[in-house]
Amino acid sequence: MKILAVCGLGMGTSLILRMNIEEVLAAEGVSAEVEHSDASSANGEKCDYIVTTREIAGSLTNPQGEIIILDNFIDKDEIRKVLKENKIV
Protein backbone atom coordinates (compact mmCIF):
# COMPACT_ATOMS: atom_id res chain seq x y z
CA MET A 1 0.00 0.00 0.00
CA LYS A 2 1.26 3.42 -0.91
CA ILE A 3 0.02 6.66 0.66
CA LEU A 4 0.93 10.05 -0.76
CA ALA A 5 0.88 13.13 1.53
CA VAL A 6 0.38 16.17 -0.68
CA CYS A 7 0.72 19.94 -0.20
CA GLY A 8 1.42 22.98 -2.37
CA LEU A 9 5.21 22.94 -2.54
CA GLY A 10 5.86 19.37 -1.40
CA MET A 11 8.30 20.54 1.27
CA GLY A 12 6.98 21.61 4.62
CA THR A 13 3.35 20.81 5.14
CA SER A 14 3.32 17.46 3.36
CA LEU A 15 6.48 16.33 5.16
CA ILE A 16 4.91 17.03 8.56
CA LEU A 17 1.81 15.15 7.43
CA ARG A 18 3.90 12.24 6.18
CA MET A 19 5.77 11.96 9.49
CA ASN A 20 2.52 11.99 11.43
CA ILE A 21 0.89 9.40 9.18
CA GLU A 22 3.96 7.17 9.56
CA GLU A 23 3.76 7.53 13.33
CA VAL A 24 0.07 6.59 13.43
CA LEU A 25 0.62 3.62 11.09
CA ALA A 26 3.53 2.39 13.23
CA ALA A 27 1.45 2.72 16.40
CA GLU A 28 -1.32 0.72 14.77
CA GLY A 29 1.11 -1.88 13.46
CA VAL A 30 0.27 -1.23 9.80
CA SER A 31 3.05 -1.16 7.25
CA ALA A 32 2.70 1.09 4.24
CA GLU A 33 4.90 3.17 2.01
CA VAL A 34 4.32 6.86 2.75
CA GLU A 35 5.71 9.57 0.51
CA HIS A 36 5.22 13.31 0.26
CA SER A 37 4.97 15.53 -2.78
CA ASP A 38 3.66 18.76 -4.21
CA ALA A 39 0.30 18.93 -5.94
CA SER A 40 1.57 18.94 -9.53
CA SER A 41 3.87 15.92 -9.01
CA ALA A 42 0.99 14.10 -7.33
CA ASN A 43 -0.94 14.15 -10.59
CA GLY A 44 -0.39 10.82 -12.28
CA GLU A 45 1.72 9.45 -9.42
CA LYS A 46 0.75 5.84 -8.73
CA CYS A 47 -0.56 5.36 -5.21
CA ASP A 48 -3.47 3.87 -3.28
CA TYR A 49 -4.39 6.95 -1.26
CA ILE A 50 -3.73 10.68 -1.39
CA VAL A 51 -4.03 12.56 1.90
CA THR A 52 -4.28 16.32 1.51
CA THR A 53 -6.22 19.48 2.33
CA ARG A 54 -9.55 20.44 0.86
CA GLU A 55 -7.99 23.19 -1.29
CA ILE A 56 -5.28 21.00 -2.77
CA ALA A 57 -7.72 18.13 -3.37
CA GLY A 58 -9.77 20.43 -5.56
CA SER A 59 -6.74 21.31 -7.66
CA LEU A 60 -5.62 17.74 -8.44
CA THR A 61 -6.37 16.98 -12.08
CA ASN A 62 -5.19 13.38 -12.34
CA PRO A 63 -5.15 11.70 -8.91
CA GLN A 64 -4.31 7.99 -9.07
CA GLY A 65 -5.42 7.10 -5.56
CA GLU A 66 -8.46 7.59 -3.41
CA ILE A 67 -8.45 11.11 -1.95
CA ILE A 68 -8.67 11.56 1.81
CA ILE A 69 -9.28 15.12 3.00
CA LEU A 70 -7.77 16.25 6.26
CA ASP A 71 -8.08 19.65 7.97
CA ASN A 72 -5.66 19.17 10.85
CA PHE A 73 -2.22 17.82 9.88
CA ILE A 74 -0.78 17.65 13.37
CA ASP A 75 -3.53 16.05 15.42
CA LYS A 76 -2.71 12.35 15.41
CA ASP A 77 -6.15 11.45 16.76
CA GLU A 78 -7.74 13.07 13.74
CA ILE A 79 -5.27 11.36 11.39
CA ARG A 80 -6.04 8.01 13.04
CA LYS A 81 -9.76 8.70 12.63
CA VAL A 82 -9.58 9.35 8.88
CA LEU A 83 -7.26 6.38 8.35
CA LYS A 84 -9.79 4.22 10.24
CA GLU A 85 -12.69 5.59 8.21
CA ASN A 86 -10.85 4.54 5.08
CA LYS A 87 -10.01 1.13 6.58
CA ILE A 88 -6.27 1.74 6.31
CA VAL A 89 -5.75 0.98 10.02
Place this chain on the structure above:
Amino acid sequence: MNIINENCIALLEEADTAEEGIVIAGEVLKSQGYIKQSYIDAMLKNFETSGPYFAIAPGFAMPHARPEDGVIKSGIGLITLKSPVSFGSANDPIRIIMTLATSSDDEHLQFMSKIAMLLGQKQMIEKLYECRTAEEAALLLNDNQEKEN
Protein backbone atom coordinates in the same frame (compact mmCIF):
# COMPACT_ATOMS: atom_id res chain seq x y z
CA MET B 1 20.64 22.99 18.55
CA ASN B 2 17.98 25.52 19.46
CA ILE B 3 15.05 25.32 17.11
CA ILE B 4 14.14 28.98 17.45
CA ASN B 5 16.01 32.20 18.18
CA GLU B 6 14.22 34.35 20.76
CA ASN B 7 14.75 37.39 18.52
CA CYS B 8 12.64 35.75 15.82
CA ILE B 9 9.53 35.77 18.01
CA ALA B 10 7.01 38.62 18.18
CA LEU B 11 3.89 38.35 20.31
CA LEU B 12 0.43 39.90 19.97
CA GLU B 13 1.12 41.57 16.64
CA GLU B 14 -1.61 43.41 14.79
CA ALA B 15 -2.62 42.29 11.30
CA ASP B 16 -5.88 42.85 9.44
CA THR B 17 -5.36 40.26 6.72
CA ALA B 18 -3.61 36.94 6.15
CA GLU B 19 -1.13 38.70 3.85
CA GLU B 20 -0.23 41.23 6.54
CA GLY B 21 0.29 38.38 8.99
CA ILE B 22 2.60 36.55 6.58
CA VAL B 23 4.62 39.74 6.03
CA ILE B 24 5.02 40.40 9.78
CA ALA B 25 5.99 36.78 10.41
CA GLY B 26 8.50 37.05 7.55
CA GLU B 27 9.93 40.35 8.78
CA VAL B 28 11.05 38.79 12.08
CA LEU B 29 13.23 36.36 10.11
CA LYS B 30 14.40 39.02 7.67
CA SER B 31 15.40 41.47 10.43
CA GLN B 32 17.63 38.79 11.99
CA GLY B 33 19.33 38.00 8.68
CA TYR B 34 17.72 34.62 7.98
CA ILE B 35 15.96 35.50 4.73
CA LYS B 36 15.87 38.11 1.99
CA GLN B 37 12.80 40.14 1.02
CA SER B 38 12.39 37.81 -1.97
CA TYR B 39 11.49 34.98 0.43
CA ILE B 40 8.60 37.01 1.89
CA ASP B 41 7.42 37.77 -1.64
CA ALA B 42 7.61 34.07 -2.51
CA MET B 43 5.53 33.10 0.55
CA LEU B 44 2.87 35.61 -0.50
CA LYS B 45 2.96 34.29 -4.06
CA ASN B 46 2.58 30.73 -2.78
CA PHE B 47 -0.45 31.79 -0.75
CA GLU B 48 -1.96 33.49 -3.78
CA THR B 49 -1.29 30.50 -6.07
CA SER B 50 -1.93 27.51 -3.85
CA GLY B 51 -4.26 28.86 -1.17
CA PRO B 52 -4.16 28.43 2.59
CA TYR B 53 -3.15 24.74 2.69
CA PHE B 54 -0.32 25.65 5.08
CA ALA B 55 -2.90 26.45 7.77
CA ILE B 56 -2.37 22.97 9.16
CA ALA B 57 -4.14 23.04 12.49
CA PRO B 58 -6.89 25.07 14.16
CA GLY B 59 -5.59 28.61 14.59
CA PHE B 60 -2.15 27.78 13.22
CA ALA B 61 -0.52 28.59 9.86
CA MET B 62 2.99 27.73 8.68
CA PRO B 63 3.78 29.72 5.52
CA HIS B 64 7.00 28.92 3.69
CA ALA B 65 8.67 29.01 0.27
CA ARG B 66 11.59 27.19 -1.32
CA PRO B 67 15.25 27.39 -0.20
CA GLU B 68 16.18 29.06 -3.50
CA ASP B 69 13.59 31.81 -2.92
CA GLY B 70 15.97 33.70 -0.64
CA VAL B 71 16.99 31.73 2.45
CA ILE B 72 20.29 32.99 3.94
CA LYS B 73 20.33 30.52 6.84
CA SER B 74 17.76 28.11 8.23
CA GLY B 75 15.41 29.34 10.89
CA ILE B 76 11.85 29.70 12.05
CA GLY B 77 9.93 32.83 12.93
CA LEU B 78 6.93 32.92 15.20
CA ILE B 79 4.26 35.52 15.75
CA THR B 80 1.00 35.50 17.62
CA LEU B 81 -1.81 37.81 16.57
CA LYS B 82 -3.73 40.05 18.94
CA SER B 83 -6.84 39.59 16.82
CA PRO B 84 -7.04 36.40 14.75
CA VAL B 85 -7.36 36.74 10.95
CA SER B 86 -9.02 34.63 8.28
CA PHE B 87 -6.84 32.69 5.82
CA GLY B 88 -9.87 31.19 4.06
CA SER B 89 -9.06 27.85 5.65
CA ALA B 90 -11.04 25.24 7.56
CA ASN B 91 -8.63 26.03 10.40
CA ASP B 92 -9.64 29.71 10.61
CA PRO B 93 -9.34 32.02 12.43
CA ILE B 94 -5.53 31.96 12.52
CA ARG B 95 -3.81 33.36 15.61
CA ILE B 96 -0.32 31.87 15.36
CA ILE B 97 1.92 32.15 12.30
CA MET B 98 5.18 30.24 12.11
CA THR B 99 7.34 31.06 9.11
CA LEU B 100 9.71 28.39 8.03
CA ALA B 101 12.95 28.96 6.13
CA THR B 102 15.36 26.15 5.41
CA SER B 103 18.49 26.34 3.31
CA SER B 104 19.21 22.71 2.44
CA ASP B 105 17.36 19.43 2.17
CA ASP B 106 19.21 17.82 5.07
CA GLU B 107 18.61 20.70 7.40
CA HIS B 108 15.06 20.89 6.21
CA LEU B 109 14.40 17.29 7.20
CA GLN B 110 15.93 17.81 10.65
CA PHE B 111 13.91 20.96 11.25
CA MET B 112 10.68 19.44 10.06
CA SER B 113 10.95 16.37 12.23
CA LYS B 114 11.56 18.57 15.27
CA ILE B 115 8.67 20.86 14.39
CA ALA B 116 6.35 17.90 13.72
CA MET B 117 7.28 16.45 17.11
CA LEU B 118 6.74 19.77 18.91
CA LEU B 119 3.43 20.55 17.27
CA GLY B 120 2.24 17.01 17.88
CA GLN B 121 2.40 17.58 21.63
CA LYS B 122 -0.99 18.12 23.21
CA GLN B 123 -2.02 21.74 23.66
CA MET B 124 1.23 23.08 22.17
CA ILE B 125 -0.60 25.67 20.07
CA GLU B 126 -2.67 26.85 23.05
CA LYS B 127 0.45 27.00 25.21
CA LEU B 128 2.28 29.07 22.59
CA TYR B 129 -0.60 31.48 22.40
CA GLU B 130 -0.59 31.94 26.15
CA CYS B 131 3.08 32.98 26.20
CA ARG B 132 3.50 36.63 27.19
CA THR B 133 7.19 37.07 26.40
CA ALA B 134 9.38 35.94 23.52
CA GLU B 135 11.71 34.34 26.06
CA GLU B 136 8.87 32.20 27.40
CA ALA B 137 7.86 31.08 23.90
CA ALA B 138 11.47 30.29 22.95
CA LEU B 139 11.91 28.21 26.11
CA LEU B 140 8.71 26.31 25.41
CA LEU B 141 9.95 25.32 21.95
CA ASN B 142 13.65 24.80 22.69
CA ASP B 143 13.23 23.03 26.03
CA ASN B 144 10.60 20.58 24.94
CA GLN B 145 12.80 19.60 22.09
CA GLU B 146 15.76 18.89 24.37
CA LYS B 147 13.66 16.73 26.66
CA GLU B 148 12.50 14.65 23.74
CA ASN B 149 16.05 14.04 22.58
